[in-house]
Amino acid sequence: MDPTTHPFDREEVMAYLDGELAPERAAAAAAHLEQCGECHALAADLRAVARQMTEWEVEAIPASVQQSVLLAVEQQKAAKAPVIQEQQPPRNRRRGRLLIWGVVFSAAMLLLFVLRIPTLHYKVPQMETGPAALHSLPSTSTLAERKRPSGPVPGPPPVTESFDGQPARDQATRSASAVPMAKKAPVPIDAIEPLAAEKAQAGESGPMIVRHASLAVLTKEFDAARSALENLVKAHQGYFGELNVATPASAGRSLTATVRVPAAQLDAVLVELRKLGRVENENQSADDVTREFADLTARLANARETEKRLVEILRERTGKVSDILQVEQQISRTRQQIEQMDAERKTMENQVRYASVDLRVIEEYKQSLETPAPSLGTRINNAAVDGFRGAADLVLGLLLWLLSAGPTLLVLGAFVAWPAWWLVRRLRRRFFAPGAAVAP
């Protein structure tokens, strides 16, 4: 087609018929088709082809397929674990293929796992047990690049940088506080968590210890002790799990608190807490959960592998609806387990990371003699009020007693009065009757 005589090429004519041209261009094409015989003929040919193609019809899909899919939807909606009654004939060939893929995938995962073990042992650094040593690792290094320090880390580690690139915050907090630091520097939470997990995954021998202490302190300066306690907790990046203050009228005040502080700082915190007053009671305990943690981590890793495999199977296959739904059901169960174990692991990590201190601060009670005595008028008034109240209480009490005990007394009197009267009369007759003294 000559572009000088045909402003539209043949493809554009087709696009016009398909409604794919912009409105202005389509209007121009329509006008051109009216005038150009060649293009008109082309359009007629294209229409004829389209018409011819409509002859190829397809029969309606069987209702069983519709029912099968809709049933699957209903079941998926109704329950998390849907099972469909399969209406299609079994496809053993596809199932067999799925099985083969599953086995191959499992074998590949196993191989990968086996190959990974020596690598992990080789690359994972042998870290110091204390979190402070972990803390001193450079923030930019990856786990694989970290090497074990050649000797124990001497003195307090000055580095306060966290792995997530937030360096100065912790240091600023600490330097601002008046509380002197103990041997180990505080460790940012972000830094500990991945390391704890890595330790467990790599089979690191560092123990996971849940530490707990309880302390009872007797203090003379309750308010000062309380504010010191709050500052102390803040400075050590801890928090109060619970805090109760009791102020009884005739006894010293008392404070009961559960303080959670980073485990590495427990000793330092205890030293500070002892300074709050005279220690009446102190207790410390440590629970080793290394084994439980490692076990949990291994189970979690296994569950994740299983989930990955299931997802892979689901992606690879195009099997029956019932098979797919069963795999999905299994995935759902596995994910639930993973979430549960993950939560358990986080709780355990939190317990390890944060030691808990049950603290009781008791104020030394002093009888307050220095309170000013009331005035004479007040005392007379109080005495009069007390007197009146006492008399009124007495009368009221007597009345109430009579009301409550009266009927019983009457009944008792009825029983006792007659024999008593008889006895009195008899005695009186014997001793006081006229002529009784001369009776034989």
Add this chain to the structure above:
Amino acid sequence: MIMSSDEELMLEFQKGSAEAFSELFQRYVQRLYGFFRRRLDHPTRAEELTQDVFVAVLKGAARYEPRALFRTYLYSIAVRMLSAERRKSSRETAAVSGNSGEPAQAAQSETSAWVRDAVGRLETTEREILLLREYEELSYDEIAQVLEIPVNTVRSRLFRARMALRELLVARQPRTGGA
């Protein structure tokens, strides 16, 4: 519900409405079946694959984002499943779609069979584009998205396919006597 767009229905289904999925299913089940039926010899496989596409939609509903049209999404899945099916069947048998006797096709009209044969002779991509345009009624843009090729390629190849089909049509005219 009837008036909702496909995309709206899909979002409803994401929120848990089984009715929305049912509506989508009703809208597309026959079209999808036609899609597979015109491309595969075995009606049962077409049924199974139709079913599989809906199951895939069911599974992927949570991940669906209405960035593209729903039908583009649906036919993309269908095209992928068809490719997988063809790979599998080419391994299993040397039989090529379109030249084997199929009981279900016997009832088709002569014109229908001829169209089927003629379309079967087209080059694979051109045939796919032509079928998506004529039977699935996708726009050039949608075909480009589904087949992951440029729109201009869609247009030029569609034109070539139609011209080739026209040649076959012209060649057949004398024999059919204008039937």
